[in-house]
Amino acid sequence: MGRAVAARLNADRSDAAGARLPCACGARARYAGRRRKTFVTALGEIVLERAWYHCADCGRGFSPRDRALGLEGTALSPAALRMTGLAAARVSFAETCELLRELAGLDIDAKTAERHAEALGREIADDEMAVVERKPSDARTLYLGLDGTGVPVRKEETRGRRGKQPDGSAKTREAKIVAVWSAETLDRDGRPARDPGSATYSAAIETVAGRDTDAEPPPFAGRALREAERRCSGGAPRRAVLSDGAPWIWNWAEEHAPGAIQIVDIFHAKGHLFDVAKAICGAGTDLADRWGK
Numbered sequence: 001m002g003r004a005v006a007a008r009l010n011a012d013r014s015d016a017a018g019a020r021l022p023c024a025c026g027a028r029a030r031y032a033g034r035r036r037k038t039f040v041t042a043l044g045e046i047v048l049e050r051a052w053y054h055c056a057d058c059g060r061g062f063s064p065r066d067r068a069l070g071l072e073g074t075a076l077s078p079a080a081l082r083m084t085g086l087a088a089a090r091v092s093f094a095e096t097c098e099l100l101r102e103l104a105g106l107d108i109d110a111k112t113a114e115r116h117a118e119a120l121g122r123e124i125a126d127d128e129m130a131v132v133e134r135k136p137s138d139a140r141t142l143y144l145g146l147d148g149t150g151v152p153v154r155k156e157e158t159r160g161r162r163g164k165q166p167d168g169s170a171k172t173r174e175a176k177i178v179a180v181w182s183a184e185t186l187d188r189d190g191r192p193a194r195d196p197g198s199a200t201y202s203a204a205i206e207t208v209a210g211r212d213t214d215a216e217p218p219p220f221a222g223r224a225l226r227e228a229e230r231r232c233s234g235g236a237p238r239r240a241v242l243s244d245g246a247p248w249i250w251n252w253a254e255e256h257a258p259g260a261i262q263i264v265d266i267f268h269a270k271g272h273l274f275d276v277a278k279a280i281c282g283a284g285t286d287l288a289d290r291w292g293k
């Protein structure tokens with residue numbers, strides 16, 4: 001099947017559209033014959049012979065057919081790239097190759113999977129920052145959950161960072177997450193339950209602290225703001241921010257979600273109450289236990 005597609009494409013030489021074509025640099029590129037390149041597609045490997053244009057001004061070349069087929073600067077077709085991205089987001093690059101071989105008969109090595117998946121990741125990250133596509137909701141209340149947790153990282157990634165180890169070094173970095181969801185339905189016990197499919201997330205290892213004089217909010221504050229804008233703009237009349245009570249979250253909520261109801265989740269609220277009980281009645285005493293309960 002892949003071969004038949006390649007044969008039809010290679011028989012069509014209309015991609016050599018004249019002796020010269022405009023180059024991205026503004027100069028004109030000259031037709032330099034047909035060049036062969038191997039691509040991995042959802043139908044397997046194909047070899048295409050495409051018209052090639054070379055620009056003497058900037059020294060670069062391009063293929064109009066690669067452009068038309070979404071193959072420019074890559075060895076994977078859009079469908080093969082999509083499959084690689086989906087697999088690589090879940091399993092290791094080596095396992096990605098095994099899966100693609102087993103499920104689709106694609107022959108990609110781990111390095112290729114890594115290079116393409118990481119390029120795709122950078123593109124998605126840039127897109128998240130540049131485009132805030134609003135998804136209005138008709139829910140009466142939208143919940144914003146913010147949290148952070150330490151994730152183990154390699155030594156070189158914590159160099160120069162202060163941490164909780166006895167010698168002041170760090171073994172982890174904090175990943176922060178913002179989630180937005182609605183809970184209009186009730187469960188069997190009559191408690192609000194998260195609406196299926198309503199949750200969206202955005203997470204990164206980013207700082208939330210900044211200076212008052214900074215023109216832009218710190219990276220994570222901006223990320224949480226964008227996610228809130230995507231989901232909450234003009235929609236829900238009520239917003240609630242759920243948190244474990246960490247000061248950075250309340251600071252974010254005060255500044256970027258004014259008027260939102262601030263809720264400490266029940267698990268941490270209980271923990272804080274028991275801390276109060278220990279402080280008033282003494283740690284480990286019956287009285288502290290009774291007061292807490």
Ligand SMILES: [Zn+2]
Pocket residue numbers: 023024025026027055056057058059060
């Ligand atoms: Zn050029």
